[in-house]
Amino acid sequence: xxxxxxxxxxxxxxxxxxxxxxxxxxxxxxxxxxxxxxxxxxxxxxxxxxxxxxxxxxxxxxxxxxxxxxxxxxxxxxxxxxxxxxxxxxxxxxxxxxxxxxxxxxxxx
Numbered sequence: 001x002x003x004x005x006x007x008x009x010x011x012x013x014x015x016x017x018x019x020x021x022x023x024x025x026x027x028x029x030x031x032x033x034x035x036x037x038x039x040x041x042x043x044x045x046x047x048x049x050x051x052x053x054x055x056x057x058x059x060x061x062x063x064x065x066x067x068x069x070x071x072x073x074x075x076x077x078x079x080x081x082x083x084x085x086x087x088x089x090x091x092x093x094x095x096x097x098x099x100x101x102x103x104x105x106x107x108x109x
Contacts (some may be wrong), residue, residue: 017093025086032077039070043078045086 028045038058042051052074058067 014093021089021093025089028082028085028089030078030081030085032074032079032081034070034073034077035066039067039074041071041074041078043075043082045082047079047082049075049078 025045029042029050030045031040031042033040035055035058038055040051040053041049042053043049052071054067054071057063058070
C-alpha cells in the first residue's frame with residue numbers, strides 16, 4: 001500500500017507534468033484541409049483558428065456556397081486533428097493512472 005506521503009509526491013509530479021503538457025498543447029498547431037487542399041484551416045491546440053488559406057479559384061462569386069462549406073469542413077478536420085493530438089499528449093501524463101477515456105480534466109478544455 002502506498003503511503004500518503006508517496007501519494008502526495010506523485011500528485012505534485014503529475015501536476016508538474018500536466019502544466020508542461022498544457023504548454024505543449026497551447027504551442028501545438030494542426031492544419032485541416034477540404035476540397036483536396038483548396039481550403040486549409042490551421043488551429044491551435046486550444047482550438048483557436050490561427051490561419052485560413054483559400055485557393056484563389058474559389059473566390060469567384062458563384063463559388064460562395066462551395067467556399068463556405070469547404071471552410072467549415074477544413075475547420076472540422078483541423079479540430080479533429082487537434083483533439084487527437086491533445087488526447088495523445090494527455091495519455092502521456094495520465095497513462096499509468098487508469099483514468100477512463102474522455103475524462104474531462106479541469107484546465108485542459
